[in-house]
Ligand SMILES: C=CC1=C(C)c2cc3[nH]c(cc4nc(cc5[nH]c(cc1n2)c(C)c5CCC(=O)O)C(CCC(=O)O)=C4C)c(C)c3C=C
Ligand SMILES: [Fe+2]
């Protein structure tokens with residue numbers, strides 16, 4: 001019998017025009033998963049940061065036409081995934097829904113749309129390959145708070161083979177298109193996090209390192225690499241090394257830098273402005289032999305294949321959290337891994 005299967009794609013979202021930059025930032029900094037201060041201090045902090053950061057952020061979004069390309073980018077991924085799922089399981093009906101955390105279409109809107117569509121099965125699929133309490137954790141809570149109900153839930157996929165291969169292929173292609181330079185260093189740049197978030201048991205950094213190790217193992221021809229962290233905001237200590245510092249050091253060594261976004265799966269402000277403009281300038285100023293930015297995975301075939309496999313695997317087995325390989329992969333020190341919290345750890 002044909003089933004109606006809804007796939008909910010979680011991401012952060014972004015402002016759709018200059019007037020939404022400030023409210024978007026206010027929503028982000030008012031999230032208890034991002035700012036740990038209690039109510040009513042947190043909304044005050046959120047108001048303050050959105051006012052002070054707003055003008056600079058507006059200028060940066062202006063470089064991309066005033067708003068973020070994250071929605072059209074995610075819609076392309078949704079269309080490609082829907083087509084791949086229909087081809088794999090023609091008897092079923094599939095529809096993908098976007099659920100953004102800090103701007104439209106909000107997770108609450110997705111909950112309403114999925115209910116109106118009348119899904120028999122719901123699969124929650126984060127567009128964050130590595131789990132963090134600040135991203136996937138926050139989106140899953142928003143889903144529950146909006147009355148989304150129990151659903152088949154992909155928690156993370158840092159080692160999913162098609163995902164790892166898609167990264168390795170993208171890096172190799174970028175290297176080949178740059179003329180196979182020899183003195184290369186691959187910088188795997190992930191969004192950073194405050195140290196305190198990791199100290200509380202967030203497995204994100206560990207999962208990013210797992211992805212990098214697997215991608216590197218598939219790229220013996222360009223083995224020299226460093227994992228680094230970008231997009232620091234605010235006064236707290238963030239995990240290191242920072243991408244900017246590593247770009248500078250590698251440039252001073254005269255390296256050809258290949259910069260690959262390892263935790264972003266679409267293009268937006270952090271790639272198009274921070275990586276393509278700010279860090280490129282740092283590389284040029286400090287004498288890099290070259291600077292090649294690997295595109296985000298977007299709707300690349302290998303990545304859509306990964307999302308398709310994750311969706312079909314999630315349909316198999318019980319409703320609820322679906323950890324990679326059926327059990328939590330994160331070591332015991334990462335107590336905020338949702339699979340550990342749900343008692344799905346093997347150790
Ligand atoms: C304390 C602040 C932040 C934490 C922690 C954080 C974690 C985090 N974010 C992403 C992915 C994205 N972040 C994006 C933009 C963005 N992130 C923050 C702050 C934190 N993120 C801000 C203030 C902004 C807005 C831009 C700016 O003012 O710098 C985006 C892109 C949004 C868009 O433009 O479309 C993404 C995607 C991850 C993966 C992550 C932790 C793992
Ligand atoms: Fe962010």
Ligand SMILES: [Fe+2]
Pocket residue numbers: 131155156323324328329330337338339340
């Ligand atoms: Fe997990």
